[in-house]
Each structure stands twice: as C-alpha cells, then as structure tokens.
Amino acid sequence: MSDFSRVKIEQIRRAFGRQPVLAGIDAELRSGELTVLMGPNGAGKSTLFGLLSTLSRPTSGRILYGNRDHRYAAIHLRHRIGLLSHGLLLYGELTCLENLIFFAKIYRMEDPLGVASQWLEAVGMTYAAHRPVRELSRGMGQRVALARALMPDPKLLLLDEPFTGLDQAATGLLRRFLSLARDSNKIVVVVTHDVEAVSGLVDRLLILDRGHIALDQAVDRPPATQLLEHYRGTVG
C-alpha cells in the first residue's frame, strides 16, 4: 500500500562535500494541510524538496511516508509524489498534449489521451494542445507543467516557486488547485516568497534558515501581511 497520511522528516542532514545544507532537521507534513516553506536564498529549501521528492538522498536521517522509509520504498512512493520545480520538466519538441500523454503512459494511467485532454482543459490550455512546448510563454508552459505534476493524482504535492511567470488568471487557477488539493486531503508544500499569492490558504508555516528550521508553526490561513510579519520576525 503506497498511500500515506503524513510525511515525517527525521533528523535529515544533507551536505555537499563538507558544506552542510540541511543540518539535522525534523518536521511533519500532514494530510489536508497546505504548508508554505520560506527562507532566504541558500537556506536549503530546494535541497529539502529534492529529498522529499526522492530525487536525492540525505547524508543521514530518514523521511517516512506514512510508515514507509523512502530509502527502501522510493519506487512505490514516486507515483504518489507530484513535483513542480523551477524547470518545466517538459519536452520542448513535443506538443502540450503529447507531453501529457507521454507522462500518463509512463505513470501507467488508463486512457492516457482522455486524461491528458481533461488536464489540459483543467489548466485552460486546450487551445494550445497541439503547440510544441518550446513555443509557449513561461506562464503557458507553467500551466502545462502544473497539469503534468497533478495528473497522477499525487498524495504529496511539492511546488517550488509555482507562481513565477503566472498572470493573474493563472495565479487564480493555481490557487484554486491548491484549495482543491488540500480539500481532498493531499499534503501540499509550496516554496514561495509571493505571500500575496498564498494569502488565505496557508495552514502551516515552515521557515528554514541556514539549514535549520527557524519556525514551524500552525497558522489559520492568514492574510499576506501576517505571513510577512512571521517571516520578518523569524529571519529579519
């Protein structure tokens, strides 16, 4: 069984050579919670995302997805993890539809064409279905990348600066998906400094500073100003 209702980070340490990036952090991410991960540049946010997505391995410590240790069960967990990162993670030579069909097939989803078409419609990109991804603007590409990340119906959703390059309509679309993901009991983690974009959505605020957790606090979907106050109060 690959389902899980929480992700537990236990004493995770990650170093590149002798340089520690994460210095033994502990945290717990829960179903139905939207966690915003903030921190200054170099705090270790992307490194933590790499570890949570199973793309890289910690130097020491472990991450538990439910009761499963990622070191021994990564392949069984991967289809339950969705990642939207800095890069689009899409093939430029393939069209939007072909990209989604390819990933639907790789994820062994039933009716790949149907699923891909539905997701293109859901992110408002049906009109560009047959355009190669390399011809899309950043915002359009980000919508298709969002569809790629959400299409396998992941339990853990990791979004690294997802609002970059999005216009107002696309930001509204992404906020809607974040709400839907949380309401359907997914574990959502968003790295962002765009506090306006996540205003009224956040259940937990996690602030990293120089490889340590500077703040791990449950919040009640506060407005942007309060999020900013928390951040400034923690890292200055």
Added chain:
Amino acid sequence: MAPLDKRLPVDAEEIVWPKSKRREVGALGAMAQVWQVVVKDSVVEWRSREIVYTVGLLGVLMVVIFSFAFVQEGGTVPHVVGGLLWVVLVFSGTIGLGRVFDRERESNTISALLLAPVSRGALYLGKLIGVMLFMMLTEAIVVPVLILLFKVQISDYGVFLALLFFGTLGFAAVGSLFAATLMRSNSRQILLGVLTYPIIMPVVSAGAKGTTALLMDPPLVAGAMIWLKLIIAFDLLFLILSMWTFGPLVSSE
C-alpha cells in the same frame, strides 16, 4: 465536443479535479515504459533530426578525409579500413550520445523521468535502445560511404552486420551509463570520452580486428566469429553492470 484547439481557457472557479485510474506497473508494464521512452526519444529526434543529421554528416566527413589520406591506386590495406570504421563510429557516436542526454538536462526532464514510477533499469534500457537506434541510423549512412570510397569487398555481410550491431550495443551500454551520470557535470563533453573509451577498448579493438578479418583476402570468417563472441561477452558484462549501477549513479546528485 469542440475540437481541442478551438476551446478557450477556463474560469478558475469552474475547475474540477480530473480523476484518473492507474494500472500496476508489473513486468509487462515495465516493458511498456521502456517502449514509451524509446518512442518519445524517436519522436523528439524525428522533429529535430539533430542527432542523425549532424552525427551522420560528421561520420561521412571523417570517412572522406581519411579516404584522401589512405586510399591509393587499387584500394587500401584491410587493417586500415577496419580501424578507421570503428574510430569513426566511436567518435561520432560519442557526439550523438552526449546530445541524447543533453536534451534531458536542458529542461530537466530527467528529473520528471526519475520521479516517475519507472524502475531505473527500465529507464536505462529505454535510453540505451534509443541511442542504439540513432547510432545504427548513422551507421546506415556512414558504412556505405566507407565501402564505396575505400573500395572494400565484405565477404560475409551477416557477420559484418553482427559485429556492427553488438559493437554498437557495447558502446551504447557503457556510453549511456556515463552520459547519464555526467549529465549535471560542466565538463561532460570531455569526460564522456575520457571515461568511456578506456572501458569500451575491448569492444572497439575486437570490432576492428573482426572487421579486418572479414576484409582479408581470403576472408577469415572463423577469426571474425571469435572476435564477435568476445564482443557479445563484453556486451553482457557491460549491460549487467550498467543496469546495476545506473540507479545509484543518476540518483546521487
């Protein structure tokens, strides 16, 4: 239902989360995933024609330049042709190999593949078969030009094609492993050759020796068969080791 490209962007409030079902991967599923990676790489190459054209052109140019230097009245010596063929294949193959993996690096699609529920072995096989296809297409361009310009007579095309196929497999098996490992390295173009060539030396030298044996007058088919068996043995070794090490090497960023 309106045609796909006639519909307009949706309003955020109207969105519902599309549902989907997933099948278990299993052994057949893993083969299907290998096939999907091969098809995807082939479509990407078909759209750009980057690897086959550039690598094919490079290979032909190398053969033409060598022909000016080595072809005399009445042809050339078999030892030269056997060696040249494999030098051309390995050098042009290295360029193509690097490009196949550069594509995955440029938009970080390798992360999307590594994040998918695909075993590392299936991913490796998919990339390997893709590399093999591109290299064999290039060989289909380069080898006839070499035969024509060097005026060589090949006595046994079956053994010759087998030497090419298994030699290419050995090169692609090791090359794909190192190309994937070096994807994030800034010096990958240099390091790919430096790391790959010493390891594939037995395959390349056996390929050259086997080809030379077939070009001799009279041809030494039995001798070529011995070299072919040696290449197949190395291929097996390389394939097993590469499938075993691919996962840890590509995951250890």
